[in-house]
Amino acid sequence: MTNFSRFTTNHKVRPDDIDMFNHVHNSKYLDYVLAARYEQMDTHYGMSMEKFLELGYGWVVQKVEIAFKRPLGLGDHYSVTTGLVDINNRGCKVSFEIKNLKNNKLSADGWFDFVMIDLKTGRGVEVSDEMIAKYSI
Template sequence: MGHLNNSRYIDYIINAREDHLDQYYNLKLSDFIAAGYCWVVTNHEIYYIKPSLYNEKVKIQTSVIEVDNSSLLVEGLMMSEDESQFKSLLWTKYFYVNVKTGKRENHAPEQMDFFNSLKNEHLSNYKESRNRLKTILDLQKR
């Protein structure tokens, strides 16, 4: 149908988040894996708002919504390059795990401080992704 395959939206947003961590915070996920820890996806909630056409350039904005001892909730928002159209909303829940055991681990205190400093307090007011989606759709109408 000439638009980006649905599964690619998730790939684009997760890859953008990894790029954002490296570019803006000098955090490389490969360094965590080498140290024996990583974050694994436990679930996605995704809404496809407008199609992204094949080879269309898009902007992706990511934000930390919630942080707790062993998990992160991250929002990814895909929009047109000029930000005039919202394309997709993705909420992803990650658990912090020990690579060797595969078991959930707690974030170190300095990680908690760091992630809490990144937390988008405005987005933390949304308790459900569908409420966030409603706000986005209302903005589109303007």
């Protein structure tokens, strides 16, 4: 079993993230993870989303599971820590944790299953050995 690196990105809850119950809307947590992965692909793996797009590929969510623990509120600073659980020629699984930085308590955790697609056809394609190597750090 491979142990993959985990990376953390910090952000702050914005006013447009808040729902009618005065905390972050559940859909925003998924946005937080996707934004963190986007940044981490560029800064830590050396193969950004733009590079995949240049090659004619994209990553799409096949499955996602999220467990909500504690709500985030307006102005809260939070961290998103992500890391690969597995990567192979069919796609990858990424786990995540979102923590409120004021108390370091878990707000949500879970995982995403991603598949790589050909942007022209919209069909799944194999992840190359070179891509797997770049992300297997």
